Every structure is written in structure tokens, then in C-alpha cells.
Amino acid sequence: MHNVRKPTLEELPSLASLKRSALLAGVAGVAILVTVVLPAERAIDPTGIGRVLGLTEMGEIKRELAEEAERDRLLHGSETSSSLLRDVLGLFAGAAQAQEQAWTDVVSFTLEPDASAEIKLVMQAGDIATYAWSATGGRINFDLHAHGDGQSVDYDRGRGATEGEGRIEAGFAGEHGWFWRNRDDAAITVTLQLGGAYSGIVETR
Numbered sequence: 001m002h003n004v005r006k007p008t009l010e011e012l013p014s015l016a017s018l019k020r021s022a023l024l025a026g027v028a029g030v031a032i033l034v035t036v037v038l039p040a041e042r043a044i045d046p047t048g049i050g051r052v053l054g055l056t057e058m059g060e061i062k063r064e065l066a067e068e069a070e071r072d073r074l075l076h077g078s079e080t081s082s083s084l085l086r087d088v089l090g091l092f093a094g095a096a097q098a099q100e101q102a103w104t105d106v107v108s109f110t111l112e113p114d115a116s117a118e119i120k121l122v123m124q125a126g127d128i129a130t131y132a133w134s135a136t137g138g139r140i141n142f143d144l145h146a147h148g149d150g151q152s153v154d155y156d157r158g159r160g161a162t163e164g165e166g167r168i169e170a171g172f173a174g175e176h177g178w179f180w181r182n183r184d185d186a187a188i189t190v191t192l193q194l195g196g197a198y199s200g201i202v203e204t205r
């Protein structure tokens with residue numbers, strides 16, 4: 001084992017030298033903090049050097065991400081559902097929606113200018129039917145209503161429409177559906193998709 005020579009007092013740094021070294025290290029640390037750390041982490045750039053080096057932009061991105069994360073946390077609270085659980089629930093929701101939108105009938109007809117037609121669904125109280133329709137060639141007027149068992153109800157109506165979708169929940173037994181009229185100057189083709197609970201379709205043209 002080699003003997004290590006003990007330094008003499010003259011070889012040791014003086015107290016003034018140590019203070020000077022500590023002061024220089026502190027100044028260097030502050031300089032790094034101001035020119036590098038603050039711009040890169042907080043987008044705070046008092047000297048402008050961080051902007052030149054591209055560090056301030058990095059800090060702005062980090063700050064925006066942090067603000068978005070905080071807004072998301074406040075919006076959704078302390079929700080901790082795993083992504084796997086969300087995916088499974090999403091699959092069930094998608095399957096339910098696909099089942100709801102499974103069309104069982106499609107009715108298509110063309111109306112000349114000023115012509116009209118009625119498409120009604122025969123439904124019992126409590127039945128729910130879904131629908132989606134579109135008009136090509138122009139805009140059409142419609143009235144979605146129902147009558148039967150001494151009762152009547154207006155669900156929806158529109159002028160100059162080109163599409164619609166929704167569901168009909170029958171409050172009573174009867175015929176529930178649409179009266180269409182073409183007020184345009186050209187022929188219009190209406191395609192109506194239907195699904196859900198109903199026992200028949202009544203068409204009047």
C-alpha cells in the first residue's frame with residue numbers, strides 16, 4: 001500500500017480562495033437557472049437566451065400540457081378507470097348502438113313537384129321505433145305525427161329539410177309516421193330507414 005503524503009498548510013487552499021470558489025459556483029448556478037432551467041421548465045426567460053436556444057418554446061409546451069392536464073382533472077374529477085375498462089365499456093356501448101340502428105325496412109319513393117305521400121308505422125302503446133331519412137334532388141316539407149284510439153300527437157315538422165333521424169315512442173296504439181310534400185320545382189327522392197318495434201307500414205301516395 002502506497003503512503004499518501006499529507007499536504008502542508010501552505011498547500012491547502014486559503015479561506016479566501018474557498019469563498020471565491022463558492023461565490024463563482026453560486027453565480028454559475030444562478031446563471032444556469034436563469035438561462036436554461038427556467039426557460040426550459042417554466043417558460044420564464046428574463047434574459048432572452050432561452051428563446052434563442054429554443055428552450056423557452058419547450059417550456060411553453062410543458063406549461064400548456066400541464067394546464068390541459070389540470071383542466072382535464074377538474075373536469076373528470078378523480079376518475080381512475082383503467083383504459084382497459086373504458087375500452088370494454090366502449091365495446092358494449094358500440095354494440096348497443098349498432099343494435100339500435102339495425103334497420104329492418106327501407107322505404108324509398110320519388111315525389112314530383114307538389115306531390116305528397118304518407119308513410120305510417122302501425123304501433124302499439126309503448127312500442128319504440130327508430131328512423132333515419134334523407135332527401136336527394138331538393139328540399140322537402142314533412143310532418144311527423146300520429147293518430148289512433150281517439151288520440152293524436154305531433155312529434156316533429158319541418159320545411160325545406162334534407163334529412164332527419166330519431167325515434168318514435170308510441171304513447172297509444174295507432175299509426176305513427178310522416179306526411180311529405182315536395183314544394184320544389186324538381187323531383188325529390190326520399191329514402192326512409194326504419195327499425196325497432198312496429199307491426200306494419202302503411203303507405204299512401
